[in-house]
Amino acid sequence: DTAVSQTPKYLVTQMGNDKSIKCEQNLGHDTMYWYKQDSKKFLKIMFSYNNKELIINETVPNRFSPKSPDKAHLNLHINSLELGDSAVYFCASSFGTEAGELFFGEGSRLTVL
Amino acid sequence: AQKITQTQPGMFVQEKEAVTLDCTYDTSDQSYGLFWYKQPSSGEMIFLIYQGSYDEQNATEGRYSLNFQKARKSANLVISASQLGDSAMYFCAMRDYTGGFKTIFGAGTRLFVKA
Numbered sequence: 001d002t003a004v005s006q007t008p009k010y011l012v013t014q015m016g017n018d019k020s021i022k023c024e025q026n027l028g029h030d031t032m033y034w035y036k037q038d039s040k041k042f043l044k045i046m047f048s049y050n051n052k053e054l055i056i057n058e059t060v061p062n063r064f065s066p067k068s069p070d071k072a073h074l075n076l077h078i079n080s081l082e083l084g085d086s087a088v089y090f091c092a093s094s095f096g097t098e099a100g101e102l103f104f105g106e107g108s109r110l111t112v113l
Numbered sequence: 114a115q116k117i118t119q120t121q122p123g124m125f126v127q128e129k130e131a132v133t134l135d136c137t138y139d140t141s142d143q144s145y146g147l148f149w150y151k152q153p154s155s156g157e158m159i160f161l162i163y164q165g166s167y168d169e170q171n172a173t174e175g176r177y178s179l180n181f182q183k184a185r186k187s188a189n190l191v192i193s194a195s196q197l198g199d200s201a202m203y204f205c206a207m208r209d210y211t212g213g214f215k216t217i218f219g220a221g222t223r224l225f226v227k228a
Binding site for chain 2 (some may be wrong): 104105
């Protein structure tokens with residue numbers, strides 16, 4: 001039973017399209033995150049939600065919109081995709097804001113053509 | 114501003130030898146946590162070890178130990194008895210516990226274990 005699961009694992013799409021990535025965790029964690037890993041493997045936090053409330057919103061273009069319908073789910077919607085959005089997007093969760101390690105999903109590789 | 118620095122883009126180690134991966138950090142917070150994660154070529158992120166800023170003893174987990182030197186703001190990862198399966202990217206990370214509550218990552222070190 002996967003602890004943090006993301007779908008889809010791969011997305012290939014054209015510039016200008018809109019796409020969504022879904023994330024679900026069955027660990028009972030309160031806090032969930034989206035990270036972006038670029039082609040140089042650099043990991044950058046994008047958003048964090050704690051109990052459905054947005055607590056971290058880094059300087060991310062507003063084409064990116066996270067949504068947390070409940071504390072077990074955090075989705076990421078991206079409008080008007082650009083070439084620079086190509087990356088691996090990781091969902092993660094933790095017990096809370098003062099928790100220890102992050103539990104990561106397997107990542108969703110987005111390729112924008 | 115908080116920052117994590119990993120100065121070794123790539124490292125080679127002979128199988129069965131020990132290797133140290135360097136990590137320095139910068140923060141003005143008193144309460145923070147330091148982490149190491151492994152990312153094999155398959156892409157998943159695997160948590161290895163954690164050190165709290167108030168922990169006086171260095172953390173150890175099996176073959177992994179964290180050499181924590183608070184005054185120097187360094188948190189090096191030591192892998193003993195390297196195995197071929199240790200070949201991967203290794204990320205040092207820091208989480209602050211005094212308001213930001215976000216985990217930031219260093220640029221990573223790619224470790225190659227030679228047979």
